[in-house]
Amino acid sequence: MGKRANGEGTVFERKDRPGSFRGEFTYRNPDTGEVDTKKFNGKSRKEVLAAGKVWLDARESGLVSSANTITLGEWIDRWLADYAKPRVRIKTYEKYEGxxxxxxxxxLGAVRLAALREPDITRVFNTLLESGSAKVDKMGNHIGLAPITVKNVRRALCMCLDQAVKSGLLRRNVAKDTKAPKVEKQQVKALTAEQAKALVKAAKDWNETVHIAILLALSTGMRRGELFGLHWQEVDLKNGTVTVNQSVTTAGGKIIWTKPKTESSNRKIPLPPDVVAELKKFKAWQTEQRLKMGDKWENTSIVVANMFGRVTHPTSFHSGYFxxxxxxxxxxxxxxxxxxRHTHATLLLQQxxxxxxxxxxxxxxxxxxxxxxxSHVMPDMQEAAVQVLTGMFSG
Incomplete structure (x- = not known):
């Protein structure tokens, strides 16, 4: 039995496919009286209604009526502004946009959206892999982009054209017919226990703030943005924990506060007693520095603060200190x-x-x-398991 919601369309469960829904949406042009109808399929009424609403909104804005003339470049601009920027993290948006x-x-920007073909997109991806970089070799020839870069570009284009399909501008997403470049899995880089100790010692001998930053990074595994966005309110020195609930990133050279990367990134991390002791010493030292700076110290409670009490700029820290x-x-x-962060995880797994x-x-x-x-740590863990089992069941 069909169900009409908000006058937007008729949605019904398909008899031939239980659990699958189809909706029919109608748009009447107020100027010409022309009637256009479009059908959408989905796994729920909500999904079909959402697709229908996108299409109706596009008709209202005049976007669908220009489906035969709008270029890929024009649609990319609209997708970035209306769909990507409001929904994704700033760094992700910058990656898509760039x-x-x-x-x-x-x-391909001048190509009409409706005229896009898979071979044309594939040819572009091949060119990027062969000579898409601005860098040149000794002969003056442009070198190819890294496969991971081309894969990311393909992903952004696929998402862009997915929305064009939902908006009724395309029947299908031809970018999905292209083959993603093969990307060799890169093994993470981690310091040895000896190198980690050497790094902590060098930091302690050099600079108090750098020391606490390195110590926290190695002992908690926090991401850089999480570490530099940490406030003293989120450090429980009595119970020995830090709580991660925000992060900092940069855009256009400016510091931007964001939520952690994922829902699971909101977490409480227990600290070793010796790290808690160092944090107590550092907090006392930082309080002295704040008193010395007087009005020049900003009224913040940032743990890894710069000399004025402000958030440490991640890029400046990397080049100036790390x-x-x-x-x-x-x-x-x-x-x-x-x-x-990789070192933190690797050393724990090895133990x-x-x-x-x-x-x-x-x-x-x-x-x-x-x-x-x-996964590179797993063979060592398997070997350790064998050592534990050796002789366990012998008479």
């Missing part, structure tokens, strides 16, 4: 701050800590994700 602007619009610190500690210069516990500390939604990222 990839489509730099690599798709110059090559890179020099690596040199002081005798650690390879290609190590990144995020590798301290036999349950992978579910490690996943919770990292803020992973599932332990399988942790196992996938740190």
């Amino acid at each position: 990839g489509l602007r730099l690599y798709i619009k110059p090559r 890179k020099p610190l690596l040199k002081k500690a005798g650690i390879p210069s290609d190590v990144k701050f995020h590798d301290l 036999g800590v349950n992978v579910k516990v490690v996943a919770e500390r990292l803020g992973h939604s599932k332990a399988t994700m942790t196992m996938d990222v740190y």
